Amino acid sequence: MTSHTGASTYxxxxxxxxxxxxxxxxxxxxxxxxxxxxxxxxxxxxSQESPTKTALPEYDxxxxxxxTMFGTWTATHPSQxxxxxxxxxxxxxxxxxxxxxxxxxNDYSAVMEEQQDYCPxxxxxxxxxxxFRAEAVTGKCYVIxxxxxxxxxxxxxxxxxxxxxxxxxxxxxxxxxxxxxxxAELAVATxxxxxxxxxxxxSRAQYRYMQIFENKGSAMGCSNPHPHGQVWTTTSLPEEPxxxxxxxxxxxxxxxxxxxxxxxxxxxxxxxxxxxxxNESFWAGVPYWAVWPFEIMIIPRKHKRSLVxxxxxxxxxxxxxxxxxxxxxxxxxxxxxxxxxLFTIPISRCKKLNIYRHGRSPxxxxxxxxxx
Numbered sequence: 001m002t003s004h005t006g007a008s009t010y011x012x013x014x015x016x017x018x019x020x021x022x023x024x025x026x027x028x029x030x031x032x033x034x035x036x037x038x039x040x041x042x043x044x045x046x047s048q049e050s051p052t053k054t055a056l057p058e059y060d061x062x063x064x065x066x067x068t069m070f071g072t073w074t075a076t077h078p079s080q081x082x083x084x085x086x087x088x089x090x091x092x093x094x095x096x097x098x099x100x101x102x103x104x105x106n107d108y109s110a111v112m113e114e115q116q117d118y119c120p121x122x123x124x125x126x127x128x129x130x131x132f133r134a135e136a137v138t139g140k141c142y143v144i145x146x147x148x149x150x151x152x153x154x155x156x157x158x159x160x161x162x163x164x165x166x167x168x169x170x171x172x173x174x175x176x177x178x179x180x181x182x183x184a185e186l187a188v189a190t191x192x193x194x195x196x197x198x199x200x201x202x203s204r205a206q207y208r209y210m211q212i213f214e215n216k217g218s219a220m221g222c223s224n225p226h227p228h229g230q231v232w233t234t235t236s237l238p239e240e241p242x243x244x245x246x247x248x249x250x251x252x253x254x255x256x257x258x259x260x261x262x263x264x265x266x267x268x269x270x271x272x273x274x275x276x277x278x279n280e281s282f283w284a285g286v287p288y289w290a291v292w293p294f295e296i297m298i299i300p301r302k303h304k305r306s307l308v309x310x311x312x313x314x315x316x317x318x319x320x321x322x323x324x325x326x327x328x329x330x331x332x333x334x335x336x337x338x339x340x341x342l343f344t345i346p347i348s349r350c351k352k353l354n355i356y357r358h359g360r361s362p363x364x365x366x367x368x369x370x371x372x
Contacts (some may be wrong), residue, residue, distance in 0.1 A: 261299050
């Protein structure tokens with residue numbers, strides 16, 4: 001993809017075959033609706049995006065059991081939402097009357113601090129024991145409510161409203177940072193957020209990795225439309241970020257201390273072929289190596305080891321960047337655009353390099369039109 005024209009041609013071809021499939025399954029009415037969607041791909045992009053044109057009801061509306069209705073929410077009454085202020089969650093605890101963000105340990109954690117050790121059944125040197133290997137992983141999972149308002153998304157929030165979310169990410173990161181890390185001194189001054197169990201405390205084990213993410217929309221598996229994200233910390237470093245760390249370190253060694261993502265941002269900002277939005281501190285655009293149809297990566301212009309390296313101004317500009325990117329997603333098809341937002345960070349001691357990476361990889365399922 002070397003130009004805007006090239007991008008339009010590419011998506012036009014994809015759109016053609018997509019519309020043929022839609023028409024064969026759902027009829028010409030959906031095909032016409034899909035055609036309007038793909039016309040959006042050729043519209044000129046401005047440096048500023050208007051607020052999202054979609055709006056959610058104050059609380060979820062009841063929907064029928066029609067299996068052809070893609071990505072619909074189940075009905076939720078104000079008193080039934082387990083993320084709203086003052087309501088009762090699945091484990092019986094009550095949420096406080098919070099005003100911006102609220103953090104609690106996930107009631108259905110994927111990994112926990114205390115769980116049974118893994119014991120392989122086969123230790124006899126057979127092919128099974130040689131090929132099928134696994135190891136125990138412990139960790140801690142948090143839920144972050146972005147806002148007390150049930151019907152907002154990041155696309156509806158102002159940068160000022162998004163800023164407390166970034167500050168909360170930073171606080172959770174600091175609470176789990178290796179005390180031997182060079183970043184530990186910066187983390188001391190960072191305020192730790194309160195959870196339903198009290199102030200965040202240090203973990204029983206030193207975790208190596210933190211995954212900050214948000215799944216928006218039922219198409220992405222999100223079970224509750226209340227604006228929220230999650231943070232997972234684990235004792236293991238997943239393969240993909242581990243490979244990225246190796247390659248970033250290799251680039252730095254081979255290019256006299258230069259940082260790959262900083263160099264990459266400089267080139268993209270100059271050429272502006274894949275740029276979606278940029279400000280003084282951040283570049284947001286389609287990465288050259290993008291895999292998903294609507295993938296965007298947000299990268300700081302200057303090398304940052306982790307969240308604690310951001311100044312107050314840089315946090316504010318990251319909030320602006322997130323607001324602009326999410327609005328563009330919603331306005332592309334004039335709908336609540338499903339996506340997965342990923343923010344991957346090592347938290348154990350790292351002598352040479354820490355990664356700061358923030359990307360959004362919307363699912364191809366977001367291409368499926370929804371019948372209203």
